[in-house]
Amino acid sequence: MLQVNFIRANKQTVLDGLRKRNWQEEELAVIDRIISLDDARKTNQLELDNTLSEMNRISKSIGGLMRAGKRAEADQMKASVGDLKEREKKLKAKADEIKEELDTALYTVPNVPHPSVPSGNTDEDNEVFQAWPNPLPELSGDAQPHWELAKKYNLFSLELGVKLAGGGFPVYMGKGAKLQRALINFFLDEAAAAGYQEILPPHLVNEDTARATGQLPDKEGQMYYVTKDDLYLIPTAEVPVTNIYRNVILEEKDFPIQMTGYTPCFRREAGSYGAHVRGLNRVHQFDKVEIVRIEHPEQSYEALHGMLKHVESILDKLELPYRILRLCGGDLGFTSALTFDFEVYSAAQKRWLEVSSVSNFETYQSNRLKLRFKDGKKKVLAHTLNGSALALARIVAALLENNQTPDGIVIPKALREYTRFDIID
């Protein structure tokens, strides 16, 4: 969430940012409300502190009297604390109430978009930041979408997933399963080569963890929740990996921090039906290799572009046609200041599929994470970033479709040392 002090000092910037996210004028009132709640918080806190201070003073003198054996005087002083206690109780209750209102209000405010974020409402207003320079692949008329190919070559089954779990849980088989494993290893090795330390985190996280990276309370409905143990299934490795640095104070020399992690990702994503969610296009469980960086604020945008280059290099090696979009204000994630999406062209479906989202959250996450670094004597919030490198399911969809030939599906050269087969037939 945003810091109240930041909102105070940069009110106009915040308001303009929210307008870019298409906030209506009446919704912007929350900003003034936050400031006045914070004022109330301070006033209340001061009164509470003064009350406590008075009580502490009296208690101390009672201690002195007791030691001096002046029992009667001490008893008299004890009696005088009653009113203060009442006041303390009220003020404390008020403080809790204000804090809750303030937090609730703060949670409704998304990150301030970076100046380069284009205005716009929907994904149609996203800016093509980098187009695919070559002609798009064209397949012959009898080319099949990946869900047909999966049947033909027995690569995965969603029907079987229904039997085992439910809709949207694919079961990969044979070369389909091996292809998943190969891609995961390929992505992890590429990330390691680019300087990212590999992390294998828990796949379930507690509430504090989900809150710190912003999944709670904003996206509560999107996560699977294990009530019995009060744990959430992770929607992305971003959550546990970034939280490694929750409540940490770094030294400047610790930067940059680069981590990568493979995890399955679980998303409830309340359903929508039709061709655009068929097959692997949208599922409840998919595999993803994530890259996470923690950066000095002055370096974070450079780091963001480095992450773009990394994702590009992987897609180049996979020989997939892709383009990069800069998300508009309306499509930008709640916690992000700037996001670039990678889309891969899936030739049989004749559409672009989102396979990666690379974002700079600036201090929005680190504020909740309490992730800071020492800047001289001061402690300053660090910037957090992350990106998919890459999300598997849709990559598989594109690979299968684009590489189909009459003889079978050809595996890209870079992947063959991982699959140990050249073709799916």
Add this chain to the structure above:
RNA sequence: GGUGACGUGGGUGAGAGGCUGAAACCACCGGUUUGCUAAACCGGCAUACGUUGUUAAGGCGUAUCGCGGGUUCGAAUCCCGCCGUCACCGCCA
């Protein structure tokens, strides 16, 4: 899952209702001494919020001894719940 022990600053560890935001030691930082290094000695060394101050240095207040409640004029210390660690038992890939 059961039983028992434990959880104190960056680390080790004392404290067992008031004189304790917390001894001592180690680590760290600054200084004195010294051909250099080391040693010795002196000093400093938590975080958050608020307040004051020039958006400074500093001062002041409050909170924090795993987390949350309670008892009490007063809690690191007593009581309750939770979490975690360790040991043993049970179960188990």
